[in-house]
Amino acid sequence: MPLPLKLKLKLIHILTLLFTLLSSLPRRATSHYSYSSSPPSYSAAPPPEWRSARATYYAAADPRDAVGGACGYGDLVKGGYGMATAGLSEVLFEHGQICGACFELRCVDDLRWCLPGTSIILTATNFCAPNYGFPADGGGHCNPPNKHFVLPIEAFEKIAIWKAANMPVQYRRIKCRKEGGIRFTIDGSNIFISVLITNVAGAGDIVAVKIKGSRTGWLPMGRNWGQNWHLNADLKNQPLSFEVTGSDGVTVTSYNVAPKNWNFGQTFEGKQFV
Structure with missing residues (x-):
């Protein structure tokens, strides 16, 4: 039996009041989860800070690339390292532990000799021994506490003009990239x-x-x-x-x-x- 119109209107009014009352009540917080077939993206780690050091070079006729130096790599060219190598001062060499590590170097603070906007990636392959016959701030470039890199002239000329000799540089440790396996x-x-x-x-x-x-x-x-x-x-x-x-x-x-x-x-x- 159909409801009278007056009763229908009253029911509608009651339902409207009830809905308004429920809507005004505080809601309990809920957690929402979204699923995706793609892996989450993470921001890349910030690059390591640049640190101050100095760098010199040795001539192409120097045989140290053929004997491989203190890391024992042998002929660096035959071993695949080429001229992108460096000898490190005692402070950086870590008794040979650092052998094989990679560094990025750039020339700084010398507008006359630096090649602006350039840097070079090097592998640590040798040791630059201290020379205690000279002071650290004189001819003893690799004496403690100096942080010093010695590069083949071919590498040095990627970041500075060869006449610069003992150059201020900045360096940072980076991940090594090599072709082929270990x-x-x-x-x-x-x-x-x-x-x-x-x-x-x-x-x-x-x-x-x-x-x-x-x-x-x-x-x-x-x-x-x-x-x-x-x-x-x-x-x-x-x-x-x-x-x-x-x-x-x-x-x-x-x-x-x-x-x-x-x-x-x-x-x-x-x-x-x-």
């Missing part, structure tokens, strides 16, 4: 194994290395000098795997890098830091 050059004799590790991307410098044969567990290696790592163990006639940890704590494991029939003097390529 290279392992195996040397030694009998049960003594020495491994030179080169072409390392990421942090560039290495703090720990382990080696594994097919009949052994993971064996920690000791730093011999530079980036030469050694171990006393008989690993002949076993495929070799390597675990390399950079100074940033990231580890890369390369399984069966060297085949069972490897020999001393051979170089093998493994995985690379990204």
Whole structure:
């Protein structure tokens, strides 16, 4: 039986009042979640701060690129480092720990000799020894507490005119980018194994290395000098795997890098830091 019109109007009025009352009440906070198939985006980490140092160069006829210097890399050109390398003063060298690290250098504070708007990426490959026959503010460029880089002239001329000689520069540590994988050059004799590790991307410098044969567990290696790592163990006639940890704590494991029939003097390529 249909409701009288007067009753319908009264019900509508009551419902309107009830809706208004509910709308005026405080609402409880709720959480809302959105889902997406795309990974969340993160802002890139700010680049490291520029620090002050000085830089000099050595002539192209200098043989240090052929012998590789204090990091033990051997011939730097054959090793793929080219002329984008640097020797570091004692304060920066860290007893060889820094070998393989990458730096960006730029010339500053000298409008006469600097090439404006330029910088160069270098790999630490050598040590600039102190010369205590001269004061640190005189001829002892690499004496403590000086932060000093020694570059091949080919690299120096990317950021400054060669006549500048001892130049003020700024530097910052950056991530290394290398082509191909990490290279392992195996040397030694009998049960003594020495491994030179080169072409390392990421942090560039290495703090720990382990080696594994097919009949052994993971064996920690000791730093011999530079980036030469050694171990006393008989690993002949076993495929070799390597675990390399950079100074940033990231580890890369390369399984069966060297085949069972490897020999001393051979170089093998493994995985690379990204």
